[in-house]
Amino acid sequence: xxxxxxxxxxxxxxxxxxxxxxxxxxxxxxxxxxxxxxxxxxxxxxxxxxxxxxxxxxxxxxxxxxxxxxxxxxxxxxxxxxxxxxxxxxxxxxxxxxxxxxxxxxxxxxxxxxxxxxxxxxxxxxxxxxxxxxxxxxxxxxxxxxxxxxxxxxxxxxxxxxxxxxxxxxxxxxxxxxxxxxxxxxxxxxxxxxxxxxxxxxxxxxxxxxxxxxxxxxxxxxxxx
Numbered sequence: 001x002x003x004x005x006x007x008x009x010x011x012x013x014x015x016x017x018x019x020x021x022x023x024x025x026x027x028x029x030x031x032x033x034x035x036x037x038x039x040x041x042x043x044x045x046x047x048x049x050x051x052x053x054x055x056x057x058x059x060x061x062x063x064x065x066x067x068x069x070x071x072x073x074x075x076x077x078x079x080x081x082x083x084x085x086x087x088x089x090x091x092x093x094x095x096x097x098x099x100x101x102x103x104x105x106x107x108x109x110x111x112x113x114x115x116x117x118x119x120x121x122x123x124x125x126x127x128x129x130x131x132x133x134x135x136x137x138x139x140x141x142x143x144x145x146x147x148x149x150x151x152x153x154x155x156x157x158x159x160x161x162x163x164x165x166x167x168x169x170x171x172x173x174x175x176x177x178x179x180x181x182x183x184x185x186x187x188x189x190x191x192x193x194x195x196x197x198x199x200x201x202x203x204x205x206x207x208x209x210x211x212x213x214x215x216x217x218x219x220x221x222x223x224x225x
Contacts, residue, residue, distance in 0.1 A: 031100065034070075093204050127186060127202065148183070
């Protein structure tokens with residue numbers, strides 16, 4: 001466990017909700033988008049409507065309200081798009097947490113931060129509108145990334161803006177603007193930005209897994225809905 005993870009664990013009880021969804025634990029479905037899920041053999045990120053229908057079907061089957069996608073999950077859907085590479089270099093391992101919920105859902109800062117950078121990452125299957133916040137906790141500097149946002153979210157902020165804990169600062173985008181995904185939030189913790197601006201890999205290859213898991217600890221340490 002690195003120093004950032006230790007700091008986040010010590011402060012877990014003090015972070016505020018990122019999304020005020022008013023759901024209980026038994027109303028949350030853990031969505032499996034891995035290669036082990038044979039139901040996904042016919043699904044790709046190239047068919048947004050099909051994937052949205054699949055997620056909706058799982059919520060009905062499990063009688064839940066929202067779906068959450070897993071950290072460090074090796075996802076089959078990425079392996080069907082050249083945007084994420086090919087062969088042994090394919091980037092398929094997810095480095096954040098996804099919350100599949102309604103478009104326009106408001107996103108709140110889980111702790112005090114400032115706007116580090118923002119950008120529209122408009123490749124097909126990319127983040128779309130993205131905001132990165134910078135934080136400092138117990139002397140440790142780190143970052144949180146919020147992807148698949150509404151375009152208007154980027155019009156309301158400037159680099160260096162102070163975002164107090166609990167304040168709303170963004171909202172979830174539609175598939176027309178969020179990188180062609182069913183509406184959801186990609187949330188990720190980053191220890192070092194490595195000269196990235198408004199963007200950071202949210203998916204890595206197996207060859208680089210150890211590097212990126214060290215750079216991007218489990219978002220569950222900070223995530224609270």
